[in-house]
Amino acid sequence: MSDSVTGSVKGTLTPVLTDNWGSERSWTLAAYEAQGGYGALRNALAMAPDDVISAVKDSGLRGRGGAGFPTGMKWSFIPQDNPKPKYLVVNADESEPGTCKDIPLMMATPHTLVEGVIISSYAIRANTAFIYIRGEVLHVIRRVQAAVAEAYAAGHLGKDIHGSGYDLDLVVHAGAGAYICGEETALLEGLEGRRGQPRLRPPFPAVAGLYASPTVINNVESIASVPSILEHGAEWFASMGTEKSKGYGIFSLSGHVTRPGQYEAPLGITLRELIDLAGGVREGHSLKFWTPGGSSTPLLTADHLDVPLDFEGVGAVGSMLGTRALQIFDETTCVVRAVLRWTEFYKHESCGKCTPCREGTWWLVQTLAALERGQGTEADLDLLLDQCDNILGRSFCALGDGATSPISSSIAHFREEYLAHLQHGGCPFDPAASTTFAAEGALA
């Protein structure tokens, strides 16, 4: 029984971005325009660019790529008196473990993103924009390439867009496998044809980004939300969500829930409400731990089911809203195994630029792997926390900080389970019990 999700449901879903995902040939220009697509672009082109920025500011939209920086404010930092070209770069690298919203968006309705790119570029006065998509999603790249080609053919891109005098070129760029390229300055390095290692800030990309020119970098979902704001108004957007976390967002449920998937809701919905909508925790099991926003956000437990999933609410319980990547694990899952695997990921993805992260993630894996095998003593837990202290706040970029989140939070919530590995001389869990095919005997 999924005992963790009793109680009344007050949360409702508000499909905006996901609303068209199931319509016929939703990825085509014809389908998008049949539902009013590119109407927001016409509204925007009739406005002064600064008024578009104001609308996005007034909406309260905050970045959907993890950090939640106000999008309109970011745009207003672009120095318009700088004679260099301005650039918009869309971060479509989506690689934070658990995060799986931008990829289905670009596959189902790439034109929502393309329209957002045009409006956003117009606002910041960029004549060239890029979509940097991780390379490992071939069909998504096809769909975005095709959408861009269609948008050119329809006059939404190119020279003098709809007689406005505004020109925009949009380049689709496939990455080549590197989690760190989701970090915005590493992404710029990748886009400049270099190793994806983060840059020192300042200067910030708004001043000296791509080709040392003023650059806005935004997440796919942030940019895809812009047409809805221009279509329905800033007030409409701000009528959803909570006081400081406005609007709707896509919540991605994965793992041990009956119906994993994408749930678009106002910010501030709770995990209890979302799990209830998703049909409960896996039949016969109960919630053990979850990530609110990907593996870099500290783990939460069943004690946090009623935390409002907005930037403030999740922050107040010591974690982060991140990318709303809700990975749900039931009691069959070994938290030490889960954390070790994430730590191996960070070690693998560390770009090697700074010592605390490069060396530190290596040591974390050594210590954790020994504990997982049941080797070591309780003092190794303190050693782990020490190692985390040497990384957190001392790393060059947020990858290093993120690597410590699952470790310190899991020790805080599940210290006994680490000790059980030592007592048991190894992992006390049956890894088959947590699989989707555990009940079916599909192991045979």
Added chain:
Amino acid sequence: MTLTQETHDELRAIAARYPEARSGLLPMLHLVQSVEGRVTPEGIEACAAILGITAAEVSGVATFYTMYKRKPVGDYHVGVCTNTLCAVMGGDLIFERLKGHLDVGNDETTERRPEDKASITLEHIECNAACDYAPVMMVNWEFMDNMTPQSATQLVDDLRSGAEVHSTRGPRLGTWREAERVLAGFPDGRADEGPSAGPASLAGREIARERGWTAPSSNGTAGETAGEVPEEPAQREQAVAESDDTVAEQAVVEDKSPSGETAADKDEAQ
């Protein structure tokens, strides 16, 4: 192998897409892989010459990114996600099963047996942004969702035998080299294959339709902007077949009813 004039021209065309040519390097290396089956010294030299940088600089970039391979890759690159969520949901067991079944280790390629039509390179991969379809595999970077050890071994057997295989959420599978060409920015015309979305991507949307929930309308009152969305009946039926859940079933029933009302309107009427 010697790169043809055509390949040199295409490499130059990639560089020309960007305000600064060097930005073309990542897609250029994808093209090299598509032609050569891996990143070769000759491919590195060609990129360096076109961009006016040293071969060492190109090499430094090629070794940084995991999708670039120095060893020849088989006809099919088979990735098994073993990041935490997929691992826990079965990815670890699937990867172990495939290593045994194919008799290869991580990042190794199968020997071609006399009966084989294709070779396979097996690799464990990181989170591929498809966690709601765990456990996930990727074949030549196309999604293979909701896998089991059984479906995984069937899949690789089919690939080796030369049978036609489709992505669960995408097109008919091509070869790894064909895939690399698309990543280099040369479309293959398959964008229209496959569904809009898989069943999990539509989960919340289906529930909202079932219950008549929508975002507020522009003037601030709830419930009036329900999508007048023509659904895709075939796809809905496929979703039902794959997920046998009542929400999708109901949606199909509604689609088949001859009325022009939206699902949300009907729910209100009920």
